[in-house]
Amino acid sequence: MRRVISQLANRLWIVLAALGFMLDVEQARADDKRFRLSAPAALVETGLLDYLLPRFSLKTGVRIEVVGPVDPAEMTIGPEAGRAVFKGEGGLWRISRDGDHPGAARFADWLTSEIGQRTVTSYEVAGRAVFTLAEVAEEAEVTLDFDGNASEGKRVSLVQCGRCHVVAPENRMNAMGSTPSFAVLRTMPDWAARFQSFYVLRPHAAFTQVEDVTAPFPINRPSPIVPVEVTLDEVEAILAYVAEMAPADLGAPIQVQ
Template sequence: MRWLLVILALSLAPFKAAAEDRLVRLHAPEALIETGLFDYILPRFTLKHRVRVELVGTPDEADMTLGTDGQPLFDGPGQTWAMQVKSPDHDGTATLADWLTGDIGRNTVLAYAPEGDPLFSKAEPAKRETAAVELSGDPQLGLRVSQAKCTRCHVVEDSNRMSGIGSTPSFSVLRSLPDWEQRFAAFYVLNPHPSFTQIAEVTPPFDETRPSPIVPVHMTLDEVEAVLSYVAGMAAADLGAPLQHQ
């Protein structure tokens, strides 16, 4: 008889595991529970995915928590509610997380309006703080280097507005681009510069079989940084206005 019970228990183990995968233990603060949101959204989720959700009393018991920490889901009343997945390998929890962050789950939450007006709204993305980059180069040196080594192709400033190559953008036009800093900081790897530019201790020598097609431009990293500092302080071209120079 004992062996029969053991065999029966072993045969039922996969079904028990499957049942566990279909049960998600969710913890949320009373303030959120009292809104009635879960009575509205969880039956809809269960009907769609055949995964049952049980509210538990403490975060330690939970596969997922809703609170102030984690991935923002929705706003209101009075705060942003975020999701933390504590059992990422649990199939049911992964299904619930996908539903809450997907269009159907999000729209279900936003549709909850117990008194006629929606109680929740889409969470606003957190604003990222961008650290300002301090440039230590000498702008005056940057101007001199630019005048000496860049005016063959570019208009650097008003004094050489009649020179340069017409199809090549001026420094002020380049300064107006969102990625101007990256362009100037690494200009020597952007075409056509690699074919005729050498940065001391950075770029490899020209291939002897492919010499520079024009008189090479030789610069140091200090000079590159100086040019970057000069361009940082110049006025960007207004691309919405008629161009005064190219």
């Protein structure tokens, strides 16, 4: 009997040890998907983090808890030393990491990527863009180069945008007269920023889906029209097409309010 009890106890110990190991593994995986971000109140109060973090978490599954400047954290965002990521609201904002947490590393990569930077610059308050890129040329005339295929950009624009905008002479009779043509939009000094983030600007956000970027439409608020569905590569192609386009001759520059 004692031998049987001893064998059962050994087996129970082995099972408990295995369960403990599995729990440790699961905890480690959970920790990889969750980290703390230290940010000053001045940045939190702008609403930018409320705009950025859900979009990052939706794409990656990594959850971020925002804590105060004096709290321990795996990453810090603030005006101190670190990699510059954007500027606005009176300062240049930088990120730095404390350790090698995989979730924090992934957020740093995303925030400094083209998608992350576009997400930052697309954030608006009362119709005004609050933040710009860390390095923005100050010259009035800047030559913009885009890697996309301009021919593909024209094709995508005609299919996806031509329902409303005059994209090219081919669809000048099929567009809506109340929407500006691409050539008119091209005259605006911030045309590139507008085209880069068009899918979050009104009214486009209500009916546009960008693969791996935008969240699905809420069940109770479906797209009011057949959705515009594009990829980031296609957005780059559209930018390349518009960059080569001659701005419309309106007689005087458009004053952007």
